[in-house]
Amino acid sequence: xxxxxxxxxxxxxxxxxxxxxxxxxxxxxxxxxxxxxxxxxxxxxxxxxxxxxxxxxxxxxxxxxxxxxxxxxxxxxxxxxxxxxxxxxxxxxxxxxxxxxxxxxxxxxxxxxxxxxxxxxxxxxxxxxxxxxxxxxxxxxxxxxxxxxxxxxxxxxxxxxxxxxxxxxxxxxxxxxxxxxxxxxxxxxxxxxxxxxxxxxxxxxxxxxxxxxxxxxxxxxxxxxxxxxxxxxxxxxxxxxxxxxxxxxxxxxxxxxxxxxxxxxxxxxxxxxxxxxxxxxxxxxxxxxxxxxxxxxxxxxxxxxxxxxxxxxxxxxxxxxxxxxxxxxxxxxxxxxxxxxxxxxxxxxxxxxxxxxxxxxxxxxxxxxxxxxxxxxxxxxxxxxxxxxxxxxxxxxxxxxxxxxxxxxxxxxxxxxxxxxxxxxxxxxxxxxxxxxxxxxxxxxxxxxxxxxxxxxxxxxxxxxxxxxxxxxxxxxxxxxxxxxxxxxxxxxxxxxxxxxxxxxxxxxxxxxxxxxxxxxxxxxxxxxxxxxxxxxxxxxxxxxxxxxxxxxx
Amino acid sequence: xxxxxxxxxxxxxxxxxxxxxxxxxxxxxxxxxxxxxxxxxxxxxxxxxxxxxxxxxxxxxxxxxxxxxxxxxxxxxxxxxxxxxxxxxxxxxxxxxxxxxxxxxxxxxxxxxxxxxxxxxxxxxxxxxxxxxxxxxxxxxxxxxxxxxxxxxxxxxxxxxxxxxxxxxxxxxxxxxxxxxxxxxxxxxxxxxxxxxxxxxxxxxxxxxxxxxxxxxxxxxxxxxxxxxxxxxxxxxxxxxxxxxxxxxxxxxxxxxxxxxxxxxxxxxxxxxxxxxxxxxxxxxxxxxxxxxxxxxxxxxxxxxxxxxxxxxxxxxxxxxxxxxxxxxxxxxxxxxxxxxxxxxxxxxxxxxxxxxxxxxxxxxxxxxxxxxxxxxxxxxxxxxxxxxxxxxxxxxxxxxxxxxxxxxxxxxxxxxxxx
Numbered sequence: 005x006x007x008x009x010x011x012x013x014x015x016x017x018x019x020x021x022x023x024x025x026x027x028x029x030x031x032x033x034x035x036x037x038x039x040x041x042x043x044x045x046x047x048x049x050x051x052x053x054x055x056x057x058x059x060x061x062x063x064x065x066x067x068x069x070x071x072x073x074x075x076x077x078x079x080x081x082x083x084x085x086x087x088x089x090x091x092x093x094x095x096x097x098x099x100x101x102x103x104x105x106x107x108x109x110x111x112x113x114x115x116x117x118x119x120x121x122x123x124x125x126x127x128x129x130x131x132x133x134x135x136x137x138x139x140x141x142x143x144x145x146x147x148x149x150x151x152x153x154x155x156x157x158x159x160x161x162x163x164x165x166x167x168x169x170x171x172x173x174x175x176x177x178x179x180x181x182x183x184x185x186x187x188x189x190x191x192x193x194x195x196x197x198x199x200x201x202x203x204x205x206x207x208x209x210x211x212x213x214x215x216x217x218x219x220x221x222x223x224x225x226x227x228x229x230x231x232x233x234x235x236x237x238x239x240x241x242x243x244x245x246x247x248x249x250x251x252x253x254x255x256x257x258x259x260x261x262x263x264x265x266x267x268x269x270x271x272x273x274x275x276x277x278x279x280x281x282x283x284x285x286x287x288x289x290x291x292x293x294x295x296x297x298x299x300x301x302x303x304x305x306x307x308x309x310x311x312x313x314x315x316x317x318x319x320x321x322x323x324x325x326x327x328x329x330x331x332x333x334x335x336x337x338x339x340x341x342x343x344x345x346x347x348x349x350x351x352x353x354x355x356x357x358x359x360x361x362x363x364x365x366x367x368x369x370x371x372x373x374x375x376x377x378x379x380x381x382x383x384x385x386x387x388x389x390x391x392x393x394x395x396x397x398x399x400x401x402x403x404x405x406x407x408x409x410x411x412x413x414x415x416x417x418x419x420x421x422x423x424x425x426x427x428x429x430x431x432x433x434x435x436x437x438x439x440x441x442x443x444x445x446x447x448x449x450x451x452x453x454x455x456x457x458x459x460x461x462x463x464x465x466x467x468x469x470x471x472x473x474x475x476x477x478x479x480x481x482x483x484x485x486x487x488x489x490x491x492x493x494x495x496x497x498x499x500x501x502x503x504x505x506x507x508x509x510x511x512x513x514x515x516x517x518x519x520x521x522x523x524x525x526x527x528x529x530x531x532x533x534x535x536x537x538x539x540x541x542x543x544x545x546x547x548x549x550x551x552x553x554x555x556x557x558x
Numbered sequence: 559x560x561x562x563x564x565x566x567x568x569x570x571x572x573x574x575x576x577x578x579x580x581x582x583x584x585x586x587x588x589x590x591x592x593x594x595x596x597x598x599x600x601x602x603x604x605x606x607x608x609x610x611x612x613x614x615x616x617x618x619x620x621x622x623x624x625x626x627x628x629x630x631x632x633x634x635x636x637x638x639x640x641x642x643x644x645x646x647x648x649x650x651x652x653x654x655x656x657x658x659x660x661x662x663x664x665x666x667x668x669x670x671x672x673x674x675x676x677x678x679x680x681x682x683x684x685x686x687x688x689x690x691x692x693x694x695x696x697x698x699x700x701x702x703x704x705x706x707x708x709x710x711x712x713x714x715x716x717x718x719x720x721x722x723x724x725x726x727x728x729x730x731x732x733x734x735x736x737x738x739x740x741x742x743x744x745x746x747x748x749x750x751x752x753x754x755x756x757x758x759x760x761x762x763x764x765x766x767x768x769x770x771x772x773x774x775x776x777x778x779x780x781x782x783x784x785x786x787x788x789x790x791x792x793x794x795x796x797x798x799x800x801x802x803x804x805x806x807x808x809x810x811x812x813x814x815x816x817x818x819x820x821x822x823x824x825x826x827x828x829x830x831x832x833x834x835x836x837x838x839x840x841x842x843x844x845x846x847x848x849x850x851x852x853x854x855x856x857x858x859x860x861x862x863x864x865x866x867x868x869x870x871x872x873x874x875x876x877x878x879x880x881x882x883x884x885x886x887x888x889x890x891x892x893x894x895x896x897x898x899x900x901x902x903x904x905x906x907x908x909x910x911x912x913x914x915x916x917x918x919x920x921x922x923x924x925x926x927x928x929x930x931x932x933x934x935x936x937x938x939x940x941x942x943x944x945x946x947x948x949x950x951x952x953x954x955x956x957x958x959x960x961x962x963x964x965x966x967x968x969x970x971x972x973x974x975x976x977x978x
Contacts, residue, residue, distance in 0.1 A: 312650075312657070313657070313659075313722075313729070313730070314722060315648070315650060315659070315692055316572055316573075316648075316688070316690075316692075317573070317722070317723070328652070328655060328656060328657055329657060330650065330651055330652040330657055330694070331650065331651075331694040332652075332694070352684050352686075352687065353684075353687055354687055355683065355684045355687025355688045355691060355692045356684075356687075356692065357682070357683045357684070357692065357693065357694035409681060410681075410703075452694070453650075453651050453652070453694035453695060454694050
């Protein structure tokens with residue numbers, strides 16, 4: 005494997021407690037994979053190793069790389085999300101009566117809540133989750149709903165995602181699950197919450213090795229209960245912690261790195277880390293001020309077309325430049341989903357292919373798991389299934405994937421292909437478990453050739469040659485339209501957005517926009533002055549664009 | 559025998575005339591002398607709705623306009639017009655490190671298949687934004703998807719040589735059909751030569767010997783219908799027509815623009831007013847003498863680069879073709895005013911009334927008969943039929959100019975033009 009010096013040190017390190025500060029684009033996944041392989045080559049038994057991620061996508065990618073590297077699919081250590089690990093542990097350690105629980109997926113959760121109350125299930129679930137994770141107290145109505153919700157789940161033998169963690173931790177505390185791993189590796193450590201943290205400590209064998217990878221500057225999930233302090237307190241918690249900084253950035257051109265490096269130093273809750281660009285500098289960051297959200301959408305499209313060349317005969321003479329870019333080279337990021345709506349509609353109207361993270365994109369997964377569960381509960385079929393046929397072959401021949409779209413089939417097959425072990429029935433059960441853990445983030449069709457339209461939160465972990473950040477308006481970035489604001493987290497969020505860009509970063513500010521029922525005037529984000537001006541170019545929209553109003557009609 | 563124009567666009571496509579509705583298309587097909595028209599744009603849901611409403615299925619994969627929708631047509635031109643479901647899609651994607659933009663023409667056997675294809679395409683891109691939808695997918699992949707849904711659908715690379723949006727285009731195309739379509743290349747039976755190339759130019763590529771060369775107008779307004787077309791001698795049915803395009807059996811040849819008149823025949827820069835022959839382009843290292851940037855490389859140049867035969871080579875199985883100048887343009891030259899002018903429009907209609915449809919006049923009518931109506935026109939058509947024309951080749955989106963009268967030195971080249 006081609007590793008740079010610090011990546012190699014990390015992969016081969018025998019430090020007991022290792023904390024790897026891995027900024028954006030520094031090859032974190034590659035290094036983790038190398039570390040897993042190194043451990044295996046050192047003779048560590050696979051069942052002694054656990055690598056934990058926060059998304060299935062990351063887990064699948066790592067698993068793929070490890071299996072490819074080792075040329076085998078069996079005897080691979082556990083590489084997966086916290087939830088998946090908990091499912092496995094609960095199925096292994098719970099008494100017989102309880103171990104056949106089903107997973108209460110997000111859509112099932114919503115169904116249950118809707119059957120109890122007519123309140124917005126999304127909001128209720130958020131409150132319940134916060135209560136379970138960080139003990140945030142429930143108001144009276146929610147508390148009543150919560151009680152019924154728990155009863156309903158018990159009745160149906162369901163565990164939701166929070167239950168999985170909770171229950172596993174309890175078993176660990178009660179010593180019904182012993183410490184299991186001598187090597188634990190954690191990806192995206194800045195996203196960890198208290199329960200997950202305790203879980204890890206309990207799972208690690210005495211004298212075990214813990215390596216965490218992450219970047220406190222990219223901690224943007226406090227609303228889900230992640231605690232950046234857990235990261236920052238690591239040196240206190242583990243006295244002989246070794247800190248290593250992966251500093252070489254392979255992703256972005258120098259101006260983007262230099263600007264974002266400087267920008268994030270305004271935060272105080274962080275480790276100082278180094279990031280050096282490998283790519284030399286290209287164009288400066290571009291700041292464009294526009295009249296309103298419609299002009300914003302129009303200018304973004306204009307800039308895309310200027311880089312893509314014409315998409316239509318009638319545009320040939322406006323856009324001469326031909327490039328190696330394609331639709332998927334572009335991402336449009338904004339702070340809120342409602343801002344994205346306008347941009348999406350405009351792009352669709354103009355016939356430009358787009359892709360988004362859809363909240364309810366997991367409907368097909370529930371259906372698929374339902375079908376699989378039905379197969380497992382049909383005794384006739386079960387006998388037929390008692391073979392050692394591979395899961396992929398079974399899925400292929402059963403016709404169960406026929407209704408799925410190309411992208412969905414691709415994803416399912418990708419997950420299924422790492423399964424080899426055990427008889428088919430067991431494989432299907434584990435497969436169902438894994439499917440139910442897929443989130444809208446995991447379902448984002450990265451390979452689809454279309455312009456990505458995402459919230460800043462949704463952009464995490466992705467990279468694009470050209471990134472637009474829309475709505476660089478004071479009030480939206482940092483988001484101060486709600487009461488509880490954490491300025492440092494807002495800064496980290498913008499930092500995440502900036503560091504998605506490889507070549508061009510274009511930031512747009514609209515002087516006014518229609519929000520929550522009224523037109524509001526905005527000034528540019530206060531973050532603007534935190535971006536050093538030497539890396540920034542202020543561009544004006546040409547006068548002809550601001551002349552007599554002839555706006556697009558929708 | 560009948561003429562077929564299989565590639566046009568409806569009013570739902572960008573930059574098209576709002577008169578591109580089924581009624582007017584049917585009317586103009588008769589004026590031009592065309593019996594089989596592509597509907598164009600069946601991928602557009604609203605256009606497909608109109609097709610469903612205004613056309614009736616003939617049970618053989620073809621359609622006719624329902625009686626109440628028929629518009630008036632001069633008695634001299636009246637004829638049957640059949641429609642065949644067609645559409646064009648635009649695939650924009652990366653392959654082998656380069657951005658590709660490929661247009662593909664679709665001929666579809668039934669409304670049912672069209673609906674199914676539309677459903678699949680709507681998962682990939684927006685079909686409502688433009689009659690020629692943009693799909694961010696490899697053209698080969700889309701071909702596979704469509705053929706799985708509708709094996710009878712025929713897929714044909716559109717205007718195969720045009721620089722910006724075609725399979726052999728200099729800007730975002732490929733150097734061979736195989737590079738583009740890989741294992742699906744056998745399903746490419748024909749290519750559309752486009753306005754800027756004619757069969758003679760295509761004969762220079764031995765790889766195209768087995769490919770049927772078809773020609774269509776790609777009209778965006780009714781009067782442009784039939785500026786190129788195909789001549790077929792088959793039964794009037796979807797299967798017979800597509801079979802002819804696949805095998806050449808019953809496909810008799812094409813009606814062509816003089817390729818020099820096409821917008822991309824030569825190289826150059828329209829904005830700079832620079833037109834270059836392929837040789838000049840090479841000697842100038844592909845750079846524009848005015849702005850210093852890379853020039854748009856045209857069709858003739860691409861043919862030069864990809865060909866393996868000398869100019870003038872004629873393969874054994876080469877099909878005949880006829881080169882025409884649109885009647886309106888001939889009349890504009892005779893009257894020395896634009897094709898849009900009243901006098902030209904009036905003369906055109908009068909002539910049609912007296913002599914019959916445009917194709918009949920341009921290609922078949924005895925010169926003596928034309929002479930009786932319009933002596934100057936007879937002379938012009940005689941020159942056109944014998945290929946005695948003066949040309950100023952088109953380049954980088956600028957139509958070429960074509961004249962039947964006058965001396966070569968009368969052509970006033972602008973900028974750096976050099977004539978051959």
